Amino acid sequence: MKKPFKxxxxxxxxxxxxxxxxxxxxxxxxxxxxxxxxKLDSGYNIGFKKEDISEIxxxxxxxxxxxxxxxxxxxxxxxxxxxxxxxxxxxxxLDPKTGGVKWLIDAKELFSxxxxxxxxxxxxxxxxxMKASExxxxxxxxxxxxxxxxxxxxxxxxxxxxxxxxxxxxYTSSALSFMLGxxxxxxxxxxxxxxxxxxSADSRLNLICSARAALSDIAEVILVGHANxxxxxCFALRGTKVRKMHSSRRDTFRAINTKPIAKxxxxxxxETILEYNKRGKNNTKIKVDAVFDNRVALIKFYxxxxxxxxxxxxxxxxxxxIIEMSGLGHVCSEGKNNWIPxxxxxxxxxxxxxxxxxxxxxRLDPFVYSPGRKLQExxxxxxxxxxxxxxxxxxxxxxGHKSWRxxxxxxxxxxxxxxxxxxxxxxxxxx
Amino acid sequence: MKKPFKxxxxxxxxxxxxxxxxxxxxxxxxxxxxxxxxKLDSGYNIGFKKEDISEIxxxxxxxxxxxxxxxxxxxxxxxxxxxxxxxxxxxxxLDPKTGGVKWLIDAKELFSxxxxxxxxxxxxxxxxxMKASExxxxxxxxxxxxxxxxxxxxxxxxxxxxxxxxxxxxYTSSALSFMLGxxxxxxxxxxxxxxxxxxSADSRLNLICSARAALSDIAEVILVGHANxxxxxCFALRGTKVRKMHSSRRDTFRAINTKPIAKxxxxxxxETILEYNKRGKNNTKIKVDAVFDNRVALIKFYxxxxxxxxxxxxxxxxxxxIIEMSGLGHVCSEGKNNWIPxxxxxxxxxxxxxxxxxxxxxRLDPFVYSPGRKLQExxxxxxxxxxxxxxxxxxxxxxGHKSWRxxxxxxxxxxxxxxxxxxxxxxxxxx
Numbered sequence: 001m002k003k004p005f006k007x008x009x010x011x012x013x014x015x016x017x018x019x020x021x022x023x024x025x026x027x028x029x030x031x032x033x034x035x036x037x038x039k040l041d042s043g044y045n046i047g048f049k050k051e052d053i054s055e056i057x058x059x060x061x062x063x064x065x066x067x068x069x070x071x072x073x074x075x076x077x078x079x080x081x082x083x084x085x086x087x088x089x090x091x092x093x094l095d096p097k098t099g100g101v102k103w104l105i106d107a108k109e110l111f112s113x114x115x116x117x118x119x120x121x122x123x124x125x126x127x128x129x130m131k132a133s134e135x136x137x138x139x140x141x142x143x144x145x146x147x148x149x150x151x152x153x154x155x156x157x158x159x160x161x162x163x164x165x166x167x168x169x170x171y172t173s174s175a176l177s178f179m180l181g182x183x184x185x186x187x188x189x190x191x192x193x194x195x196x197x198x199x200s201a202d203s204r205l206n207l208i209c210s211a212r213a214a215l216s217d218i219a220e221v222i223l224v225g226h227a228n229x230x231x232x233x234c235f236a237l238r239g240t241k242v243r244k245m246h247s248s249r250r251d252t253f254r255a256i257n258t259k260p261i262a263k264x265x266x267x268x269x270x271e272t273i274l275e276y277n278k279r280g281k282n283n284t285k286i287k288v289d290a291v292f293d294n295r296v297a298l299i300k301f302y303x304x305x306x307x308x309x310x311x312x313x314x315x316x317x318x319x320x321x322i323i324e325m326s327g328l329g330h331v332c333s334e335g336k337n338n339w340i341p342x343x344x345x346x347x348x349x350x351x352x353x354x355x356x357x358x359x360x361x362x363r364l365d366p367f368v369y370s371p372g373r374k375l376q377e378x379x380x381x382x383x384x385x386x387x388x389x390x391x392x393x394x395x396x397x398x399x400g401h402k403s404w405r406x407x408x409x410x411x412x413x414x415x416x417x418x419x420x421x422x423x424x425x426x427x428x429x430x431x
Numbered sequence: 432m433k434k435p436f437k438x439x440x441x442x443x444x445x446x447x448x449x450x451x452x453x454x455x456x457x458x459x460x461x462x463x464x465x466x467x468x469x470k471l472d473s474g475y476n477i478g479f480k481k482e483d484i485s486e487i488x489x490x491x492x493x494x495x496x497x498x499x500x501x502x503x504x505x506x507x508x509x510x511x512x513x514x515x516x517x518x519x520x521x522x523x524x525l526d527p528k529t530g531g532v533k534w535l536i537d538a539k540e541l542f543s544x545x546x547x548x549x550x551x552x553x554x555x556x557x558x559x560x561m562k563a564s565e566x567x568x569x570x571x572x573x574x575x576x577x578x579x580x581x582x583x584x585x586x587x588x589x590x591x592x593x594x595x596x597x598x599x600x601x602y603t604s605s606a607l608s609f610m611l612g613x614x615x616x617x618x619x620x621x622x623x624x625x626x627x628x629x630x631s632a633d634s635r636l637n638l639i640c641s642a643r644a645a646l647s648d649i650a651e652v653i654l655v656g657h658a659n660x661x662x663x664x665c666f667a668l669r670g671t672k673v674r675k676m677h678s679s680r681r682d683t684f685r686a687i688n689t690k691p692i693a694k695x696x697x698x699x700x701x702e703t704i705l706e707y708n709k710r711g712k713n714n715t716k717i718k719v720d721a722v723f724d725n726r727v728a729l730i731k732f733y734x735x736x737x738x739x740x741x742x743x744x745x746x747x748x749x750x751x752x753i754i755e756m757s758g759l760g761h762v763c764s765e766g767k768n769n770w771i772p773x774x775x776x777x778x779x780x781x782x783x784x785x786x787x788x789x790x791x792x793x794r795l796d797p798f799v800y801s802p803g804r805k806l807q808e809x810x811x812x813x814x815x816x817x818x819x820x821x822x823x824x825x826x827x828x829x830x831g832h833k834s835w836r837x838x839x840x841x842x843x844x845x846x847x848x849x850x851x852x853x854x855x856x857x858x859x860x861x862x
Contacts, residue, residue, distance in 0.1 A: 132800065134761040137735035137768065167757035168734045229859070246862045247759050247793030254862075300731045300755070302823060303599045304568035312743045324731070326598035328678050330565040337568065362678030369563065392733060428660070431677045431685075 010112040013060035014038070018052050024059065029093060029112055039204070078122045079158040081214045082151035083110070085127040086136075086144060088165025090192035090203045103130040114204060120211045121158070133165025133172070138292035138396060141175035148176065149288035152185050159186040159214030161207075166191045166244055166252060169223065173239035174393040176221045177419035179290045183219040184280035189239070190224050193250050202226055202250040208266040209234035216270055217279040221419070222261060226250040235260035238274075240390045240421035243360065256360055257385040257430050258423045291400030293319065298392045300324040300358060301331045307342035310351070319399055320352035320410070322383075322391045329355045329364035329382050333371040340374055347379040352410055354381045354395060356388040361431045381411050384422045394421060441543040444491035445469070449483050455490065460524065460543050470635070509553045510589040512645045513582035514541070516558040517567075517575060519596025521623035521634045534561040545635060551642045552589070564596025564603070569723035569827060572606035579607065580719035583616050590617040590645030592638075597622045597675055597683060600654065604670035605824040608652040608850035610721045615711035618652045619644045620670070624681050633657055633681040639697040640665035647701055648710040652850070653692060657681040666691035669705075671821045671852035674791065687791055688816040688861050689854045722831030724750065729823045731755040731789060732762050738773035741782070751783035751826050751841070754811075755819045760786045760795035764802040771805055778810040783841055785812050785826060787819040792862045812842050815853045825852060 008014050010029040015022055016038060023046065025038040035047045036056075085091045091104050093113070104110055107125040111118050128143050144162060151160045164172060173189050180187060190210040192203035202225070210224045213236050221239035228251050237255045246252040263271040295318045299309060313321060325331055331339040343353050355375070357364050363385040366372030376382060383391050398404050398413045417424065439445050441460045446453055447469060454477065456469035466478045467487075516522045522535050524544065535541055538556040542549050559574050575593060582591045595603060604620050611618060621641040623634035633656070641655045644667050652670035659682050668686045677683040694702040726749045730740060744752060756762055762770040774784050786806070788795050794816040797803030807813060814822050829835050829844045848855065 132761070132764075132802065134732075134734070134757050134802065135763050135765045137763075137766075165758075167761055171734050244758070244790050245792050246859070247788050247790045247795060249793065249859050249862055251862070252790065252793075294735055297736075298731060298733050300729060301565075302729050302820065303565070303602050304725055305728075306747075308747075309743070312740070316737075316739075326565050327596075327675070330563070330598055332566050332568075333563075334566045335568075357678050359675050359678045359683065361676050362680065362683075364678060371563065371565065389733065428677070428680050431680055431682070 008056065008058045009061075011115060012058050015057040015059055016048055016053055017055040017057075018048060019054070023048075026115060075122050078120070079215055080156050081117075081121040081123050081211060082154070082157050082160045083117075083123050083125045084144065084147055084151075084160065084162045085110070085125060086129060086133075086140070086162060086164050087131040088133055088163060088169075088191060089195055090163045090165075090190065090206070091130060092195065105130060114207050116204065117207050117211045120208070121215065131165070133168040136165075136168055136172065138175070138294055141172055141179065142290040142292060144172065145176055145179040145288050145290040148187055149180060149286045149290075152180070152183065152187070152286045157185065159188065159216075161188045161190060161210045161214050163207075164189055164191055166193060170242050170244055170253065170387075171389055171393055173221055173223050173242060174387075174390040174419075174421070175292070175397065177239035177421075178394060178397040179288060180221060180286060181289055181419075183221070183277060184284050184286060186214050186216055186218050186279070187221045188213045188224050188236075189222070191253075193248060193252060202231070205231050205266060206234060209264040212264050212266070212268045212270065216262075216264075218261060219277045219279045220261065223253055224264060225253050227260070227263060233263050233265045236262045236264055238420050240419050241387065241423070243387055243389060255430075256387055257362070257426050259430075292396045293399035294396060295319040296322070296392060296396045296399060298322045298324065298388060300388075301326055301339075303332070304337060305332070306337055307332075307339040310342050310346050314346055314349060314351055318351070320354065320395050322354050322356050322388060322395060323380075324358040324388045325355045325364070326358050328368050328372060329357070329366050329375065330369065330371050331375070333374065340371070340378065343375065343380060344378040350407070352381070352395075352407060353379065354383055354391060354414060356383050356386055356391040358388070360387065362428070363426055379407075381414060383414065385426050386421050390421050394418070439487065439489045440492075442546055443489050446488040446490055447479055447484055448486040448488075449479060450485070454479075457546060506553050509551070510646055511587050512548075512552040512554050512642060513585070513588050513591045514548075514554050514556045515575065515578055515582075515591065515593045516541070516556060517560060517564075517571070517593060517595050518562040519564055519594060519600075519622055520626055521594045521596075521621065521637070522561060523626065536561060545638050547635065548638050548642045551639070552646065562596070564599040567596075567599055567603065569606070569725055572603055572610065573721040573723060575603065576607055576610040576719050576721040579618055580611060580717045580721075583611070583614065583618070583717045588616070590619065590647075592619045592621060592641045592645050594638075595620055595622055597624060601673050601675055601684065601818075602820055602824055604652055604654050604673060605818075605821040605850075605852070606723070606828065608670035608852075609825060609828040610719060611652060611717060612720060612850075614650040614652070614708060615715050615717060617645050617647055617649050617710070619667075620652070620654045622656055622684075624679060624683060633662070636662050636697060637665060640695040643695050643697070643699045643701065647693075647695075649692060650708045650710045651692065654684055655695060656684050658691070658694060664694050664696045667693045667695055669851050671850050672818065672854070674818055674820060686861075687818055688793070688857050690861075723827045724830035725827060726750040727752070727823060727827045727830060729753045729755065729819060731819075732757055732770075734763070735768060736763070737768055738763075738770040741773050741777050745777055745780060745782055749782070750830055751785065753785050753787050753814075753819060753822045753826060755789040756786045756795070757789050759799050759803060760788070760797050760806065760813050761800065761802050762806070764805065771802070771809065774806065774811060775809040781838070783812070783826075783838060784810065785814055785822060785845060787814050787817055787822040789819070791818065793859070794857055810838075812845060814845065816857050817852050821852050825849070
């Protein structure tokens with residue numbers, strides 16, 4: 001039997017009584033009309049069936065100033081974080097009218113979902129576009145890089161947070177790492193794997209830890225999100241050494257071939273694990289280097305694969321290819337699908353061919369077996385322990401520079417550790 | 432100063448004295464002429480510089496009957512294992528003449544490197560070919576499957592071991608899983624990551640554990656190798672749920688989206704972890720189903736990728752594609768690189784399009800976001816938690832059957848759990 005209940009506003013502190021039991025928390029926007037969503041003091045979100053509720057009391061009305069995109073009444077007492085919404089699950093909520101996804105696009109809406117970050121900082125919200133991340137490409141990376149660089153060069157800003165879909169977040173984090181270069185402040189990418197309408201939402205912890213990271217002295221492009229399946233703390237992961245490794249887990253992003261830079265707790269405690277670039281005391285201006293040549297491709301090698309796929313890319317005008325090679329850096333080197341003559345032919349036609357590890361973990365080594373030696377001999381460049389995804393982004397970035405486009409200059413840049421994409425101290429410790 | 436020393440034969444039990452210190456072990460073939468390689472009782476291989484050695488004593492001459500390929504004097508007291516050499520690091524040793532790799536191709540050579548497995552079983556050695564695994568393709572999978580099926584149908588044989596290169600071993604293990612179907616005996620694939628000439632060789636433990644597995648009641652296609660960085664025990668991993676995850680570590684092969692089937696110790700102890708198909712008491716004959724249609728391809732989706740790569744495959748006469756999609760199963764669904772119209776066009780032209788997870792871990796779910804729903808609507812089939820590599824092999828296998836080639840029959844087979852390639856009980860426990 002449906003019982004009557006008051007309908008307080010999201011952001012209000014309320015008490016909910018079910019079967020004589022009382023729960024107190026902040027009312028969240030819930031777009032399941034039958035469910036009341038409450039953020040408990042413990043930090044967990046809990047959903048109640050409205051029909052089970054016997055009473056609701058408003059304990060405290062939400063404190064919110066009207067904020068519009070780009071126009072803020074800042075407290076001037078808290079540090080300023082620029083928050084750039086680009087889409088993804090973290091920036092979306094269910095639209096009760098359509099059943100589809102609706103974007104959160106202004107500070108007010110963001111506040112109603114995530115009031116805590118507004119307690120930590122004066123948050124200025126911007127949104128260049130709202131996209132699911134599988135729809136992003138290099139033009140989006142360039143737009144984000146340019147916006148971020150403006151925030152970095154604003155002396156009022158302590159750090160930047162970018163919320164982003166998870167699917168291709170590791171490509172974007174690589175792109176920003178290369179395009180922004182040496183930083184003076186933190187650039188934090190974050191995400192959620194679960195919709196904020198659900199009880200199991202991971203966005204709250206990720207956002208609070210991201211705010212802590214944005215105010216920290218980690219002046220790098222980092223990805224901040226759940227360190228494990230608990231809601232206890234987050235990892236800060238280097239933007240060029242991270243990959244989405246699970247389709248749904250909250251701790252989907254993993255440091256590959258390196259450690260996380262730090263553990264970050266929601267209360268602001270930070271435990272450093274790796275060395276990192278520290279916040280600049282002189283607040284040096286950032287010169288964004290947001291260029292990209294899209295004539296690059298990534299091919300995953302597999303047994304029996306016809307190497308004439310390389311001809312397709314050549315014909316289409318591509319300039320350079322990353323091949324995800326097997327093992328220490330091999331492709332088929334005999335029989336009818338011998339890749340070596342085809343690669344040699346393409347390199348002679350001024351295509352650049354780079355190798356990245358299909359295993360993801362570990363380092364390539366062309367010197368152990370003869371096919372590797374042969375491939376290197378004909379001009380394939382082995383990209384050490386780089387992630388294939390990072391390799392692709394780096395290649396487009398490097399070729400985006402006219403002065404780096406010669407085969408020697410490109411090779412030199414591709415082998416230079418521009419943004420921590422290589423781990424020169426890597427042993428066999430990670431897997 | 433070089434000291435004189437006796438030159439005992441590989442396989443002899445010897446004592447080596449250096450600086451008054453004595454080491455006892457089995458002499459191994461060493462192709463570094465300056466190094467004497469000894470297998471200690473502890474199981475470790477140790478190399479001594481010959482110039483440091485003051486004395487060598489032969490304690491026991493090797494016991495070896497002359498064995499040639501396919502012609503064996505079996506003890507008739509031990510169980511019989513058929514050992515199929517296909518190449519790879521595990522079947523190779525340095526050729527002291529050329530500095531290159533030389534294949535181990537007969538029982539005598541195998542014995543001189545790995546005497547222990549001959550103590551556990553009567554080992555019959557065959558070799559259909561010797562290849563680095565990056566050079567293998569579906570024809571090789573078919574040849575191996577046919578040879579293995581003969582061994583499985585020989586009532587004298589207790590189990591089969593296949594030694595194989597690591598680079599594409601997980602493709603072969605998938606292929607054999609599909610081609611051999613329900614088994615009556617164990618089919619064990621094994622490997623080494625380090626050359627057996629080196630002190631850190633991993634082949635000994637892998638081979639002994641493989642022999643234990645071949646004599647066990649695990650009647651599945653399994654991959655047996657180091658469980659971790661120690662030389663203590665191995666895992667038996669299901670052939671369709673395994674992937675090479677590190678370019679050089681001994682425990683490179685990992686169960687993805689499932690647990691290992693068992694832990695196997697070199698002394699024969701086996702600890703079961705997962706349910707498995709048990710050795711048949713009635714020794715049912717195996718009907719090998721060794722077919723493959725090579726007109727299949729694997730594409731890894733990445734941001735900004737031009738979907739007209741699909742036209743290339745269509746023009747080349749390919750029948751079906753696996754797309755490694757991002758996240759829960761997405762590709763770009765808007766803008767100039769919108770994949771959806773292109774996929775729809777190709778499906779209308781009778782190309783089959785299947786989705787596998789680029790994250791490797793976790794399960795696809797087309798129902799969470801609208802692009803997934805749209806892709807499924809236009810005919811893309813989502814392959815749950817399958818590995819992309821396994822998906823490719825399965826697709827070629829399924830299309831190798833004339834009667835399964837219709838779009839409905841193919842889809843039905845692709846979604847049927849033929850060889851444990853799906854984990855229907857998968858939660859979020861693995862990463």
